[in-house]
Amino acid sequence: MASKIIVKNLIKSFGKLEVLKDVSTEIEEGEVVVVIGPSGSGKSTFLRCLNCLEEINGGTIIVDGYDLTDKKTDLNKVRQNIGMVFQHFNLFPHKTVKENIMLAPLTLKTMSREEASQKADELLRQVGLSDKTNIYPAQLSGGQKQRVAIARSLAMNPDVMLFDEPTSALDPEMVGEVLNVMKDLVRMGMTMVVVTHEMGFAREVGDRILFMDGGYIVEEGTPDQLLNHAREPRTIDFLSKVL
Amino acid sequence: MKFFELFYKYLPTYLDAMVITVEVTLMSLAIATILGIIFCLFKLSKFKVLQFLSDTYLSIIRGTPLVVQILFIFFGLPMAFGFKWQIMVVSVVILSLNAGAYMTELIRGGIEAVDKGQMEAARSLGLSYGQAMRKIVLPQAVRTMLPSIINQFIVTLKDSSLLSFFGLRELVQNTRIIVSNNMEYFIMYAIVGIYYWVIVSILTAAAKMIEKRTTYGK
Numbered sequence: 001m002a003s004k005i006i007v008k009n010l011i012k013s014f015g016k017l018e019v020l021k022d023v024s025t026e027i028e029e030g031e032v033v034v035v036i037g038p039s040g041s042g043k044s045t046f047l048r049c050l051n052c053l054e055e056i057n058g059g060t061i062i063v064d065g066y067d068l069t070d071k072k073t074d075l076n077k078v079r080q081n082i083g084m085v086f087q088h089f090n091l092f093p094h095k096t097v098k099e100n101i102m103l104a105p106l107t108l109k110t111m112s113r114e115e116a117s118q119k120a121d122e123l124l125r126q127v128g129l130s131d132k133t134n135i136y137p138a139q140l141s142g143g144q145k146q147r148v149a150i151a152r153s154l155a156m157n158p159d160v161m162l163f164d165e166p167t168s169a170l171d172p173e174m175v176g177e178v179l180n181v182m183k184d185l186v187r188m189g190m191t192m193v194v195v196t197h198e199m200g201f202a203r204e205v206g207d208r209i210l211f212m213d214g215g216y217i218v219e220e221g222t223p224d225q226l227l228n229h230a231r232e233p234r235t236i237d238f239l240s241k242v243l
Numbered sequence: 244m245k246f247f248e249l250f251y252k253y254l255p256t257y258l259d260a261m262v263i264t265v266e267v268t269l270m271s272l273a274i275a276t277i278l279g280i281i282f283c284l285f286k287l288s289k290f291k292v293l294q295f296l297s298d299t300y301l302s303i304i305r306g307t308p309l310v311v312q313i314l315f316i317f318f319g320l321p322m323a324f325g326f327k328w329q330i331m332v333v334s335v336v337i338l339s340l341n342a343g344a345y346m347t348e349l350i351r352g353g354i355e356a357v358d359k360g361q362m363e364a365a366r367s368l369g370l371s372y373g374q375a376m377r378k379i380v381l382p383q384a385v386r387t388m389l390p391s392i393i394n395q396f397i398v399t400l401k402d403s404s405l406l407s408f409f410g411l412r413e414l415v416q417n418t419r420i421i422v423s424n425n426m427e428y429f430i431m432y433a434i435v436g437i438y439y440w441v442i443v444s445i446l447t448a449a450a451k452m453i454e455k456r457t458t459y460g461k
Contacts, residue, residue, distance in 0.1 A: 104369060153368070
């Protein structure tokens with residue numbers, strides 16, 4: 001299998017604070033990688049580096065063969081193939097649900113208006129929100145907002161999806177509906193990197209789990225290896241608190 | 244009653260003066276908006292020289308009284324460089340330079356008030372910085388800025404009364420000319436006050452209405 005994302009010796013600091021100290025990993029096509037770890041471990045920053053929302057200070061990231069650290073790489077082009085879902089949804093409040101989904105394909109001219117509209121309807125059906133087409137995000141519940149946000153990212157037909165704590169800002173009763181949409185994506189073979197605290201989700205659909213702490217990947221393995229047979233004391237300590 | 248008698252007698256001159264006041268204010272505000280956008284981009288840019296230019300401009304305008312700016316530009320500059328101002332031109336130059344500084348801060352505030360996640364979401368979809376600004380950030384910024392822009396309109400409108408210094412026949416100058424003939428200080432200055440009050444009240448009401456409509460779908 002081909003590596004979709006290659007991360008080598010990634011370093012990222014905010015001013016003097018070094019958040020990622022030396023992170024290397026490879027993510028294969030169709031793989032679902034779940035990143036866990038205590039807050040401040042650098043897991044969200046790691047995810048945000050993968051589509052260059054954070055400028056990196058050292059190392060290389062290669063996505064789909066494009067070197068993100070190369071100045072000649074058109075980042076906007078690369079980002080079109082990498083969907084991202086945020087903890088706080090970040091829907092565009094001045095656009096309706098459907099306009100949110102159609103905005104990128106229309107602005108970037110990857111689809112005609114008709115195609116974009118069809119695609120939006122299709123995606124809304126996929127996430128179960130066909131009845132919310134023409135309302136504004138403010139009228140949606142948190143779970144619905146996040147499902148629209150997922151649909152919005154999918155409108156660009158990405159082949160990698162990044163999820164940054166997608167259920168952390170949700171009321172407990174809404175977590176399930178969002179995870180279900182994500183599980184559908186897993187079944188469709190989407191390459192996914194998910195930062196989350198949902199251990200059940202990690203166990204059920206993750207191909208591999210990365211445990212991060214202090215700016216390093218401390219331990220990684222299949223859900224069974226990591227969740228049931230962790231070796232590193234820091235992993236064991238963390239799992240004892242969350243499981 | 245004498246008040247109404249005078250009010251009707253001078254109504255035509257006041258309508259002319261009002262047109263001049265509003266005209267100067269509108270033109271100045273339009274130019275000030277352009278200045279505001281330019282200097283705001285300067286301030287947000289990575290280049291130190293541009294930031295310095297923007298900071299200097301803001302500091303000079305905000306650090307000196309409008310009256311001093313008027314006297315310096317109207318009397319000072321022509322003397323140093325040997326030219327003569329056209330009265331409408333200098334009026335617009337003064338007010339737009341002055342309001343431009345305040346617009347700069349206002350526009351910057353509006354852009355910064357938009358949640359950073361909006362820019363990030365737009366960029367993560369593949370939009371360029373410019374596209375994200377145009378489609379996502381600025382439309383939201385403008386909505387939050389509109390009430391303050393109307394407020395700046397009110398301030399500039401009232402500031403335009405200072406242009407009577409060099410004889411622009413706006414509302415105040417019009418009144419001064421009338422008063423020098425009929426000596427009705429009490430009534431005439433009350434009348435000009437009413438004119439301003441009415442215009443400002445209408446604008447304030449407009450600002451309130453817009454403020455109420457800045458939330459979407461609620």
